[in-house]
Amino acid sequence: MLKHDPSLACVKGRNGLTPFHFLVVSGNADLVAECLNVSPECIEDVCVNGQNALHLAVMNDRLEVLQVLTGGIQRMSQRNAFNIEIRFLNKEDFSYNTALHLAAYKDDLQAVRLLLKCQLVERNTVNGDGLTFLDILRNLENAGDWDLDLEQVVLKTRCKEAASMPKAKAVSEILKSPFTLKTCQSIIAKRMRSNTSEEVRGALLIVFTLIITATYQTALQPPGGEHPSKDPPSSKNDLRIKQAFLLLLCVFNTMCFYCALFNICRLLPRKPHFNAWFMSVETYLGVCYALAVAENSPDPLSFFAMTCAIVQLYLTYIALLELVGRKIYRTVAGTELEKGFIGL
Structure with a gap:
């Protein structure tokens, strides 16, 4: 299919899933890499719940595919590649969870390490529950599922709790503010x-x-x-x-x-x-x-x-x-x- 028409990797089916998404879920790293090579635009597709390939790889414990995705997006050199990388690595689903949030919820040390190595991953995004990546890890610590190795990784990053971050102004507040x-x-x-x-x-x-x-x-x-x-x-x-x-x-x-x-x-x-x-x-x-x-x-x-x-x-x-x-x-x-x- 890819040799016949590379754009077939982006055809959406039920629930907005594409052939590329199915390859990510099944864990076929070689074909995922082939798709990225011949049809790099497939990396921007999302399914009906707002999740992209990075979310699917984390949720289905596909570490090798996750390595291919993060390595591929950081090596992209096409037009507007920088903005595409930022959007892909920090995409939020309908619950405002990024792939880093999901990796923290699953207590997946390897996935967390891999995502934190990406320079453009936002460490302090607040999800729908009002929690940042660090808040989720602190909850795991209170539940007794804390990993000392993971703690060392987090201490080296610029992670913050949601309570310590400045609250973003709503659009209505910005529009109502006086002109300066x-x-x-x-x-x-x-x-x-x-x-x-x-x-x-x-x-x-x-x-x-x-x-x-x-x-x-x-x-x-x-x-x-x-x-x-x-x-x-x-x-x-x-x-x-x-x-x-x-x-x-x-x-x-x-x-x-x-x-x-x-x-x-x-x-x-x-x-x-x-x-x-x-x-x-x-x-x-x-x-x-x-x-x-x-x-x-x-x-x-x-x-x-x-x-x-x-x-x-x-x-x-x-x-x-x-x-x-x-x-x-x-x-x-x-x-x-x-x-x-x-x-x-």
Whole structure:
């Protein structure tokens, strides 16, 4: 069947079970590995009670299959593999139990060890009974089914009890909460990103990249070659004029550079690890720019401080602009609402 059509591994039957699920339940590790090789999308299928292949392997004591599943999901390199791995390892069934919860309920030491070795497994997820993985193990300890080896494994992990974890806000509480400046900034950024098509976003990224390249090159090699202090001035007035022109050039060039840099950050897609990497690169690039400006200036310390001040002023300007926009939006919205009531 797999040689004829690999997608047959994902065909759902009674109770939402697929051929891949039956292979997991029966414990055929070789065919499970073959399915993952020819049809990796089958790993995302769930049955009617919300359980995936990882749940089924734990419930049916299929340790070898569990090893194949965890090893296979961590070796995936297809598109969006990182998010698929997180969803698969931390999938909750209709009772909000993950595979780690089920392994703890069964007191399966080998399965618990295997799952805890996966870096992306959430250790502190709360299930439908309000218990975390550690709470379930503590209940086993009180019942006399505690394993000392398992205790050593748990102590090395970042497991917490449900009582010690901060309670997540309900969606209704989030929607009822008052607007803050941070919330407004996030909403404006999301709306701007969603209203910008992929073609326009790509064109803007190219334009901002060219601006960054031009302004950075200007900071490295300002017009006229070396800075005015190294040129023999004909008079003190000429030196002051040259320094004034250099100061204006530095101010406007710095504004263009950081505006383009921040706008690129806003246009890029929101992905946690990618954003963290880009923000670090962006910070290093900004510091390098400030050092380049200072190096090619008559007074390095003053010009470096001026560059840092421009960045702070720009951030303050953005915050004030969004704050004013928020007040204007509320005023306009209140006026329109008042007109609506008058009309009614």
